[in-house]
Amino acid sequence: MSLLTLLPFIVLIGAMFLMTRSAKKKQQQAADMRNQMQPGSGIRTIGGMYATVKEVNEDTVLVDAGPGVDLLFAKNAIGAVLTDDEYNRIVHGIEHDLKSDADIVPDDASSLTATDESAADAAGDGKAVDFGKKDAADEPDDEAAEAKTDAEPKKTDGDSEAK
Secondary structure, three states: OOHHHHHHHHHHHHHHHHHHHHHHHHHHHHHHHHHOOOOOOEEEEOOOOEEEEEEEOOOEEEEEEEOOEEEEEEHHHEEEEEOHHHHHHHHHOOOOOOOOOOOOOOOOOHHHHOOHHHHHHHHHHOOOOOOOOOOHHHOOOHHHHHHHHHHOOOOOOOOOOOO
16 A cells, blocks of 8 residues: 555544544543532532532532532532632622723713713703703793794695796
């Protein structure tokens, strides 16, 4: 057999070797992560349940899923060991303030469309914004309305004398 005939088989065996090597590396990292679990660590199971480790045995883990709820899991069922900050953020909704000088997201969209000066002016005036609707108290009296309509040219439906 020539080398050219064996080349596809050699490439195929090499690709299989590399794939199994990366899979073994991932399995080893997962096993190391599970072995580093300590009581008090926050975990996520492969089913998506969050809990706190209560006791670690050789093949099992006893977790506290809530007040008075202790569950026994196989170590293989632990999907991730979480940091304290990440566990508190997910389970308790406690945000750890890593960026104290970070920009604050506004509660309204006015800062997205207005410039800095006009947004500051609009916020500081305290005036109501006119959205085109009129209250009953804002309507003009009848005499003023009639005078206004007399001043404006009247609209017709197309039947005019000028042709």
